[in-house]
Amino acid sequence: MKVLVAVKRVIDYNVKVRVKPDNTGVDLANVKMAMNPFCEIAVEEAVRLKEKGVASEIVVVSIGPKTAQEQIRTALALGADRGIHIETDEEVQSLEAAKLLKSVVEKEEPKLVILGKQSIDSDNNQTGQMLAALTGMGQGTFASEVVVEGDKVNVTREVDGGLMTVGLNLPAVVTTDLRLNEPRYASLPNIMKAKKKPLESISPADLGVDIAPRLSTLKVEAPAARQAGIKVADVAELVAKLKNEAKVI
Amino acid sequence: MSILVIAEHDNSSLKQATQSVVTAAKAIGGDVDVLVAGEGCGAVAEAAAKIEGVSKVLVADNAAYGHFLAENLSELVAEAGKGYSHILAAAGTTGKDFLPRVAALLDVAQISDIIRVESEDTFVRPIYAGNAIATVKSSDSIKVITVRPTAFDAAAAEGGSAAVEALDIVKDAGLSTFVGEEKAVSDRPDLASAGIVISGGRGMQNGDNFKMLEQVADVLGAAVGASRAAVDAGFVPNDMQVGQTGKIVAPQLYIAVGISGAIQHLAGMSDSKVIVAINKDEEAPIFQVADYGLVADLFEAVPQLEEELKKVI
Ligand SMILES: Cc1cc2nc3c(=O)[nH]c(=O)nc-3n(C[C@H](O)[C@H](O)[C@H](O)COP(=O)(O)OP(=O)(O)OC[C@H]3O[C@@H](n4cnc5c(N)ncnc54)[C@H](O)[C@@H]3O)c2cc1C
Numbered sequence: 297m298k299v300l301v302a303v304k305r306v307i308d309y310n311v312k313v314r315v316k317p318d319n320t321g322v323d324l325a326n327v328k329m330a331m332n333p334f335c336e337i338a339v340e341e342a343v344r345l346k347e348k349g350v351a352s353e354i355v356v357v358s359i360g361p362k363t364a365q366e367q368i369r370t371a372l373a374l375g376a377d378r379g380i381h382i383e384t385d386e387e388v389q390s391l392e393a394a395k396l397l398k399s400v401v402e403k404e405e406p407k408l409v410i411l412g413k414q415s416i417d418s419d420n421n422q423t424g425q426m427l428a429a430l431t432g433m434g435q436g437t438f439a440s441e442v443v444v445e446g447d448k449v450n451v452t453r454e455v456d457g458g459l460m461t462v463g464l465n466l467p468a469v470v471t472t473d474l475r476l477n478e479p480r481y482a483s484l485p486n487i488m489k490a491k492k493k494p495l496e497s498i499s500p501a502d503l504g505v506d507i508a509p510r511l512s513t514l515k516v517e518a519p520a521a522r523q524a525g526i527k528v529a530d531v532a533e534l535v536a537k538l539k540n541e542a543k544v545i
Numbered sequence: 546m547s548i549l550v551i552a553e554h555d556n557s558s559l560k561q562a563t564q565s566v567v568t569a570a571k572a573i574g575g576d577v578d579v580l581v582a583g584e585g586c587g588a589v590a591e592a593a594a595k596i597e598g599v600s601k602v603l604v605a606d607n608a609a610y611g612h613f614l615a616e617n618l619s620e621l622v623a624e625a626g627k628g629y630s631h632i633l634a635a636a637g638t639t640g641k642d643f644l645p646r647v648a649a650l651l652d653v654a655q656i657s658d659i660i661r662v663e664s665e666d667t668f669v670r671p672i673y674a675g676n677a678i679a680t681v682k683s684s685d686s687i688k689v690i691t692v693r694p695t696a697f698d699a700a701a702a703e704g705g706s707a708a709v710e711a712l713d714i715v716k717d718a719g720l721s722t723f724v725g726e727e728k729a730v731s732d733r734p735d736l737a738s739a740g741i742v743i744s745g746g747r748g749m750q751n752g753d754n755f756k757m758l759e760q761v762a763d764v765l766g767a768a769v770g771a772s773r774a775a776v777d778a779g780f781v782p783n784d785m786q787v788g789q790t791g792k793i794v795a796p797q798l799y800i801a802v803g804i805s806g807a808i809q810h811l812a813g814m815s816d817s818k819v820i821v822a823i824n825k826d827e828e829a830p831i832f833q834v835a836d837y838g839l840v841a842d843l844f845e846a847v848p849q850l851e852e853e854l855k856k857v858i
Contacts, residue, residue: 309809313676322677334790390645391654414790419672420657425615425645434616434720437642440783450724454783455638456737456792457555461724462614468720474773474790475783510654514667514680522815525836527827531849534821534839539857542819542836544741544798545765 297444297466299342299351300406302397303335303371305364306417315518322417322516331367334412336374337472340479341442342410343375350444351408353377357400359393361385365495372490373482379495384507388500390418392507394426399503401431406467408449413438413471424471434464438473546575546665549626551634551644552593556583556611559592561738562635564699567596569692570633571700572662576600578629580712582621584611590709597704605712612723613639619646620716626651629687630665636691636793637737644691653685660696674789674812694737695795695816729784733759736785739768741798742814744787745780746772748803748824748843752780757847758802764854770794770814772804788813803843806831823847 307313307322308330314323331339345351356371357380358364368379382396401409414421428435436442436451440459443450444466452461454473482490500507528534538545548570553560563579570577579593582605590604603625609617622643626632632647634640636658648655660678661669667682668690736742743765745758755769762769770792771785787794789812799817804810806822806829814820815834822835825842832838839846 307673312808313673315677322673389654391649391652394649416789417673418657419674419789420655421641422645422648422655422657425642426649426655428616429619429646429649432720434718435642435646437615438638453638455726456784457726458729458782458784459727460612461726463722463724465720473783474777474786510685511656511681511683514682516672516680517678519671519675519678519815522820522834523836524833525820525838527832527838527840531839531841531846531853534837535850535853535857537837538798538819538821542798544819545854545858 297351297407298353298355298404299345300401300404300409301338301342301354301356301371301376302411303339303356303358303367304332304415305329305358305360305367306332306415309333309416315516319515319517321513329363331370332412332415334414334472336479337476338410338412339371339374339376340477341472344477345444346375355380355404355406357382357397359384359388359396368495369490370482372493373487374480378493381495381497382500382503383497384500386507387509388507389509389511390420390422391426391510392505393423394430395505396500396503397427398430399505408467409469411469411471413473424469428469433467433469435469436462436464437471439470440473440475442470442476546573546630548573548575548577548631548633549629550577550579551622551632551640552579552581552589553635553637553639554581554583554586554589556586557588559589560635561699562637562694563593564596564702565694565697566633566635566692567598567700568697569659569662571598573631573665575630578603580605580622580625582610582618584608594707594709595703595705597701599705599707602707602709603712604709605714607715609715609717613643614721614723615643615646616718616720617716618643619650620718621714622647623650624714625712626687631688631690633690633692635694640691644689648689651687651689653687653689654683655689655691656681656683657691658693659690660693674808675815676808693793695793729782733762734766734768736768736770737792737794740796741765741767742770742794742796743767743800743802744770744772744804745775745802746804747774747778749775749780755781761847761851761854764851764858772810801831802847804831805829806834
């Protein structure tokens with residue numbers, strides 16, 4: 297069975313994010329970029345499915361500028377077989393990303409598509425669900441366990457009230473949550489090997505998809521900073537402050 | 546303008562988040578209708594009809610919606626929502642699951658997790674784990690939006706008398722089935738809407754030690770939360786995770802115990818009114834957002850806290 301994994305290049309999660317002084321966005325100049333952590337979990341899950349003999353081929357796709365090829369190479373080093381880069385320097389929002397991925401799905405016909413549940417830049421949490429809707433597939437979002445059996449997949453989902461398991465017909469879309477697995481690191485030999493794996497580059501126009509954004513960002517501001525508090529000497533002082541000063545107990 | 550709010554519920558009771566979404570809808574302006582989709586959800590519809598400011602309640606009561614499967618729910622909402630200018634749901638795991646699907650079916654963008662309404666087409670939302678706040682404007686004919694419940698006061702649960710109408714739309718996409726669930730059972734308040742939250746992190750060392758926090762929670766009538774590290778380590782279940790990718794809370798009082806204060810955790814609790822941090826490392830970043838910081842070993846401080854609180858409560 298073929299598995300398609302979508303990965304996104306984002307700001308590294310350890311980087312302190314700074315808003316640009318002109319309030320047009322976040323400063324990404326000379327900032328460390330990396331694969332979105334939820335996408336790493338998606339790649340790892342696909343690789344494990346292949347190691348179990350469930351998946352036969354892993355195709356990794358990324359949408360973004362030329363530099364997004366670094367993240368595709370990372371996925372190839374982790375065990376994906378082949379890469380597709382949809383190259384654009386334009387901002388691609390979730391609906392348009394889903395449309396681009398839909399055209400890849402139509403061409404590649406994977407049995408399973410795995411994406412991260414959200415990217416840590418836009419925090420949208422939309423693309424997987426939209427892709428599932430556009431392709432008429434079932435979806436297992438916020439997955440903490442994925443079990444493929446024949447032409448079905450059972451997905452256990454992290455939901456507000458606990459865990460919920462859904463059964464989906466294949467092909468299906470899965471989006472990953474944090475507990476699905478712990479991604480491995482790429483070994484040096486595998487990084488070297490990844491350089492020789494096939495990576496095809498196409499444009500949104502090649503796929504016939506209009507990527508003009510529907511949402512325009514009017515401004516981006518830094519959040520209001522919390523006022524610095526005080527240190528208390530002991531528990532008795534803490535409780536007294538909460539009772540008499542903050543009046544919250 | 547007319548707004549359709551999709552109720553969040555468990556077939557027997559309405560979640561308070563829905564009232565916050567109604568408040569967001571009222572801030573947009575126009576008539577506010579509520580859609581209750583579920584199975585055997587009559588009591589929920591009645592509760593929704595009483596929310597102040599609701600014009601009409603639509604009820605789609607069918608086995609296809611009993612487990613809120615996104616494939617079925619999204620087809621229903623896409624059809625029922627066509628005549629509306631805005632479709633809103635709470636940004637919980639149910640809304641996050643089905644609403645983007647609705648947006649895609651309607652060929653419109655979704656605006657996720659709004660914290661403020663600027664106008665009928667312009668909304669404010671956090672991005673980058675709350676490190677930046679974006680104001681976005683939509684050019685779509687129907688605005689599909691998830692609302693962060695903690696950012697809007699709950700509309701009054703009583704005072705309305707909306708008409709309740711049955712909606713005869715049955716959509717079973719046949720793509721998915723409900724297999725099972727493991728529900729967290731707790732007598733404590735719901736984490737997302739509790740007035741007081743006490744959370745533990747990796748510093749708790751194991752799940753048993755969370756009992757210390759539960760005892761404090763029971764004195765305060767609080768909910769218990771956790772950091773990702775505590776969930777990943779298996780101390781406590783996933784539904785207790787507070788943060789960028791877990792639950793967003795904004796209680797009157799948030800007590801962080803053995804939590805360092807990573808940005809991803811702060812994203813979920815920094816709108817709390819009063820923050821207390823108990824940590825043995827005085828350099829821990831959590832102290833930068835704490836109103837009251839106590840540098841102490843939690844294994845000494847937490848039992849003391851329970852004793853001291855019992856004296857005053
Ligand atoms: C994509 C992504 C999403 C994430 N989402 C979330 C999220 O939603 N929520 C979240 O919380 N995190 C999230 N994280 C993880 C986050 O980056 C941190 O790793 C995590 O919050 C750390 O948890 P912690 O503070 O419990 O652990 P640590 O950072 O290890 O801190 C433990 C603290 O306990 C203190 N301590 C230890 N022993 C004691 C003692 N005896 N007495 C007092 N203090 C003690 C230590 O001084 C330390 O400050 C996410 C990370 C990524 C990459």
